[in-house]
Amino acid sequence: MTDTNAELDDRARQLDREHVFHSWSAQAGLAPLVIASGRGSRVWDHAGNTYLDFSSQLVNTNIGHQHPSVISAITEQAQILTTVAPAAANLTRGEAARRIVRRAPSRHNKVFFTNGGADANENAIRMARLHTGRDTVLSTYRSYHGNTGAAVVATGDWRRVPNEYARGHVHFFGPYLYRSEFWATTPEQESERALRHLERVIQSEGASSIAAILLETIPGTAGVLVPPPGYLAGVRALADRYGIVLILDEVMAGFGRTGRWFAFDGYDVEPDLITFAKGVNSGYVPAGGVIISDEIAADFDETVFPGGLTYSGHPLAMAAIVGTLDAMDAEGIVENAATIGRDHLAPGLAALAEKHSIIGEVRGEGVFWALELVADRDSREPVSGAVVGRLKKELLARGLLPFTADNRIHVVPPAIVTADEVAEALTTYDEVFSLDLS
CATH class of the missing domain: 3.40.640.10 (Type I PLP-dependent aspartate aminotransferase-like (Major domain))
Known part of the structure; x- marks a missing residue:
């Protein structure tokens, strides 16, 4: 009998937990996301759950996934x-x-x-x-x-x-x-x-x-x-x-x-x-x-x-x-990254910061940005790891794959990302920042 797609995801998790030793991690509590394939700015698991990849994995898939x-x-x-x-x-x-x-x-x-x-x-x-x-x-x-x-x-x-x-x-x-x-x-x-x-x-x-x-x-x-x-x-x-x-x-x-x-x-x-x-x-x-x-x-x-x-x-x-x-x-992929940064990410992320006080600073260029998250804008006290963890969980639940580090969300899509995909991501960030994260 052929495995179902959901069973393939379960099998991937099982093999990973049994045999794969992960970098920079305590091993016991890991529950890694399964990625089966991708195309362009999106990846998905075997069951078809799709994620807009605004991590570029480890900020490396500049040309996107599976470029022909x-x-x-x-x-x-x-x-x-x-x-x-x-x-x-x-x-x-x-x-x-x-x-x-x-x-x-x-x-x-x-x-x-x-x-x-x-x-x-x-x-x-x-x-x-x-x-x-x-x-x-x-x-x-x-x-x-x-x-x-x-x-x-x-x-x-x-x-x-x-x-x-x-x-x-x-x-x-x-x-x-x-x-x-x-x-x-x-x-x-x-x-x-x-x-x-x-x-x-x-x-x-x-x-x-x-x-x-x-x-x-x-x-x-x-x-x-x-x-x-x-x-x-x-x-x-x-x-x-x-x-x-x-x-x-x-x-x-x-x-x-x-x-x-x-x-x-x-x-x-x-x-x-x-x-x-x-x-x-x-x-x-x-x-x-x-x-x-x-x-x-x-x-x-x-x-x-x-x-x-x-x-x-x-x-x-x-x-x-x-x-x-x-x-x-x-x-023209390098030029696209410049245009996306200048015309879409820069104003879009600035608008998010204007609306959400958790964003202390926005900085970046091209498709290389970070949102510095703070518990208080005046003191600039960083948000806790627990808050960042909740943000990551909520973004994944809405189909956006984020890159997080310390008290920051790095906004780092592939250089091929489109204006429509940026708009989709900005809407998702807005929804999550609007939640009660305390």
Whole structure:
């Protein structure tokens, strides 16, 4: 007898609970949502319960679910060559690299491919240390850079604390005007004071010991913290003044998420190393990498780079990159993200904040937004985890899949999202914020 759709969902849950160990979770109380398939901005379970995906899973399905061009590219590559050692030259890998550097600053012409964002940051740190002959890496407390040895210690949030096994990491405070560490009252003050703080950290740690400043261009999991005017350019100036490599982590913010190919394109700054993953192929096949400036790449013309991965530039992942970037070009997907952000999400979320006092601040750009939720607007006291949990439950019950973190809801749909889908989501948020959540 063939299983019913509901039985398939039950079977998926049963197997998950029996055999799957979940990340960042206490295992006993988990009740994961079953996702069987999806298309565009929607996903569904076996029984047909459908959800509008305003999480983009982990803010990575920029091109949406099951995009036919990307599926076709992977399928065609699978018929030709499914895997190859990274030491070989492979046409698909070369085409993927060419498409990536075409969108990078002109002095960036090489890509080192990794399996994801964490090992991209790991290898960027390695390159910076080898390039400078220094050891220390500076990164912010409000950050997430991945769950490998150095990347998780470069991370500033709580996940660093039980994992501090890597050496040479120092943290500082980045700008966050809504909860300023610097007693600032304007974006300009926040930028100036945050830069002064960073320079004092550089001086206090000893500039001659610092290999790199590693920053998310727009910190994502930490709250979509859009940098204030002049901040990133000021960090670039400090890096130049003290001979420090600037690494911009574009793992979450890159490839259309902000309505630009790279988030830093909007901030008058050019990094030395650029890390990427997620949106480069929407995670259809795991891939990430480091885009390397010509100056740093030249270090390894005659000197061996001491790093590598078996699946660096895996053909199926590279085909997914080619398919994704070509489709994003042909269909104007990056431009759509910019339009949706400017004309629909920005005014729609502002209207929600005007109506609901639980929303303390709205911030973002493109399809990369956060609603900071507060128990009291005057004190800015964050809402409790219980309130966020109830909000998530109510949104799911209404068919909207949210991304929540701490006291925030991140509004992060695929870059292909339509104006009608945004309107649908805004209506759902409005309904849920109108409930008694106490």
